[in-house]
Amino acid sequence: MAGVALLVDNITVEFGSFRAIDALSLAVDFGEVRAVIGPNGAGKTTLLDVVSGIAHPKHGRVIFDDTTDVTRSSESDIARAGIRRKFQKPSIFEGLNVHQHIAIGAQGGLRRSLLPGQLATRVDEVLEAIGLRDLAQRSAAELGHGQKQWLEIGMVLASNPKVLMLDEPVAGLTDDETERTVALVRGLKRADRAIVIVEHDMDFVEKVADRVTVLHEGRTLFEGSMAHARTDERVIDVYLGR
Ligand SMILES: Nc1ncnc2c1ncn2[C@@H]1O[C@H](COP(=O)(O)OP(=O)(O)O)[C@@H](O)[C@H]1O
Ligand SMILES: [Mg+2]
Structure with a gap:
């Protein structure tokens, strides 16, 4: 597949x-791996909300896979089209194990x-991809914070997905967990x-992102490599400060 996976057009x-x-x-x-960065309140989460059909723009269009206009599509139709998102806060189902969570994600x-x-x-x-095979039968509620983030990514x-959106995947993770998330992504x-x-950890962003949008x-302030953004x-x- 080549071409534009996601076009946000003048929203x-x-x-x-x-x-x-x-x-x-x-x-x-x-x-491509694209990072969207910027100060609190810049509109990063709102952008993800628009792409996932939770918020609707007053003007503009969202085009998936070069031709499919999803601007007015429902959340479930957008997800079914292959645009998926991990939210900022983990949403773990009490009483279900790791394996069951991934199975729900696979059927979803x-x-x-x-x-x-x-x-x-x-x-x-x-x-295997999220490194939780040994914990497959473990109750998800017992996982550590980093493991819960990986479980969410796994779901x-x-x-x-054709478009995978991650909102703050390494927030609150230890350095070691962040490194593991670099490899995962x-x-x-x-x-x-x-x-x-979307992420505030600039070292993480530099390691995983091909380009960043600030x-x-x-509005877009900058687009290019993380090295140039710095x-x-x-x-x-x-944003970055002196
Ligand atoms: N549902 C809402 N109602 C009113 N204002 C909102 C709502 N959601 C976001 N905002 C405002 O829009 C701006 C962008 O928010 P957000 O997209 O969450 O920023 P970011 O994720 O970059 O921190 C902020 O000023 C925020 O207060
Ligand atoms: Mg946000």
Whole structure:
């Protein structure tokens, strides 16, 4: 697959009279890992809300896979199309084990159930990818914070998304857990998938992202490599600091 996985075309989002996103455009290619960074309130989560159908823009369009307009699609239709998101706060089901969580992710949004054999294979692949195979039978509630983040990524990954969005995947993780998440995210990269990551840990971003988009007050302030962002005067002024 080649081309634009996700095109955000000139969107504006308003909450009452407040403009959270202001004529923002963004194109993420298949095969790319894009980080969206910027100060609190810049509009990062709202952008993910628009792409996932939770918020609807006043103007503009969201185009998936070059041709599919999902601007007015429902959350469930967007998920079914292959645009999936891990939220900022982990949502673990009490009483279910790790394996069961991944199985729910694998079945989620499918029109037809997977056959038992297909499901078992898929769950196994995902457990391997997120490094939780040894904990498959463990109650998810007993996992550490980092493991819960990986489980959440696994639940999203299990449906084999074409656009995978991660909101703050390493917030609150130890340095060691963050390093493991670097390896995990690198392993998710595929020619037929785009990955969009919102994150404040700039070292993490530099290790995983092909390009970064810096948002400020609902607009794009900078787009390019993380290395370049670090030396951009405007980015330093509004976000990175001196
Ligand atoms: N549902 C909402 N109602 C009113 N204002 C909102 C709502 N969601 C977000 N905002 C405002 O929009 C701006 C962007 O928020 P958000 O996208 O959460 O920023 P970020 O994720 O970059 O920190 C903020 O000023 C926030 O207070
Ligand atoms: Mg946010």
